[in-house]
Amino acid sequence: MKNSFFKGKLFCFTPEVALATFVLEALLAVYVFIKLRTSQIGRIVIATLILLATFQLSEYLICSGHDNHFWQVVGGTAITFLPALGLHLISVVTGRKFLVRTYYFLGIIFAGMMIFVPGVISTASCAGNYIIFRSLTDGLKSLYKFYYLSGMVLTVLEALYDLRIFKHSPLKRRLLWEIIIGHLSFMIPASFVILIPSFGLDSLPSVLCGFAIILALILAFFVVPTAKKLKI
Numbered sequence: 001m002k003n004s005f006f007k008g009k010l011f012c013f014t015p016e017v018a019l020a021t022f023v024l025e026a027l028l029a030v031y032v033f034i035k036l037r038t039s040q041i042g043r044i045v046i047a048t049l050i051l052l053a054t055f056q057l058s059e060y061l062i063c064s065g066h067d068n069h070f071w072q073v074v075g076g077t078a079i080t081f082l083p084a085l086g087l088h089l090i091s092v093v094t095g096r097k098f099l100v101r102t103y104y105f106l107g108i109i110f111a112g113m114m115i116f117v118p119g120v121i122s123t124a125s126c127a128g129n130y131i132i133f134r135s136l137t138d139g140l141k142s143l144y145k146f147y148y149l150s151g152m153v154l155t156v157l158e159a160l161y162d163l164r165i166f167k168h169s170p171l172k173r174r175l176l177w178e179i180i181i182g183h184l185s186f187m188i189p190a191s192f193v194i195l196i197p198s199f200g201l202d203s204l205p206s207v208l209c210g211f212a213i214i215l216a217l218i219l220a221f222f223v224v225p226t227a228k229k230l231k232i
Contacts, residue, residue, distance in 0.1 A: 015063035018056045021213050025053035028220040040092045041227040045219045048085050052212050054078040072121050077111045083151020086183060089223075090155055092232055093175055094162045103151050110144055156183050175226045182218035186211035 029049035036042030058075030062068055084103035091097045113120045120140065159176045166172040190211045 015060050018060040018063070022053050022056035022060060024213065025049050025056060025216050028216050029053065032220055032224050036224050036228055039227060039232060041089065041232055042224065044085055044089050044092065045224055048082065048089075048219060049216055051078045051081060051085075052216055073114050076114045076121050080111045080114070080148075081107045083107070083148055083155070086155035086179075087151060087158065089179060090158045090162070090176075093172060093179075094158075094165070098158055099154065103147075106147050110147065113140075152183060152187055156180055156187075171226060171230050175223065175230065178218060178222045178226060182215045182223065185214040185218065 026049075029046050032042055032045050032049065037046065055075045055078045058071040058078070061071045062075070081104070084100065084107045087098065087100045087103055091100050159180045163173055163176055166176065
């Protein structure tokens, strides 16, 4: 699909790049497993990387002509838990479970609907540069987007708030900043991309997870080493 603004494809989102991203995120998950598999933060980071990698694999397979319905459910379910994992990551640093259980509960509901309710994800089509996910109703789609974006924003806001609390703990402040930068590194560029008419809100999951490779790298090479020093 051509995008006149970019005079061709936005190459961040081609199927080939999705496959390469899957391989990289899977390798990062193995790396973190070796480095920090016994800690809470290590397990959360591993889960995040596996879910991101799973989405990239499903995106590639959908665009390669494999069973669309199966892989759209796999991909949609995989990324549904990312907001809860972000809040969970912050809670391990702060010791406060702010809305963590609520977001896991909501994630389970949305994932369950995708798996068991026919037509919740009605189509997932390859647009060349990204995957378009369409839900059965606009109302459900709006609820899911609110759940997803609010979870990401709350993760950043919670971390910013906690910076004041840990002003005498340089390592915890550093860890919080790494989490903040990691999330903003894909939220901000994704927000700009979906404003391009040929992308739009239906491409949001694909665009977010395309940029989330930056988050994956920050989690593996910054968050994990800092967490290891803090022994959390």
